[in-house]
Amino acid sequence: MWSSLKSVKLSCVCTKLVMLLVVCLGVSLPSLMDRYVNLIGWNIDAPNVTRFMIILYACCIPALTALVSLDRLLANIKREDVFIQKNVLYLRIISWCCFSVAFILLFAGYYYLLFIVVAIVTAFIGLILRVVKNVIEQAVIMKIENDFTI
DSSP states (O other), rough: OHHHHHHHHHHHHHHHHHHHHHHHHHHHHHHHHHHHHHHTTTTOOOOHHHHHHHHHHHHHHEEEHHHHHHHHHHHHHHHTTTTTHHHHHHHHHHHHHHHHHHHHHHTTTOOOTHHHHHHHHHHHHHHHHHHHHHHHHHHHHHHHHHHHHH
């Protein structure tokens, strides 16, 4: 039978796999870019490929930061520490990581128009996370008040 604990464990495993994937893609990005350029058949010069790689590497930093925060958030949830201030902090970090990736991709849209669409989606996800963070933050305040009530 599927339970919430199994769901959290699956989320933890998926988070760790995505972390590993981001690191592997970051390490192999130069060879992947060469294959991609050859596969698509672009006549693209080296400075544009370098710019594209810089954009992707710049997005890897907040992505890994968000994934580490998500992993810590899930670890707290697994320990049944849901409405605590640390989880609010982790949600705040994840949302700001989304906004920073959106900011990077918004400027990268000058070189590749599809990045603007991805930036809008990323900013929207960051906004949703801010709302969830605010809800959890209010729940933490209510929990603290209830703990002090006899």
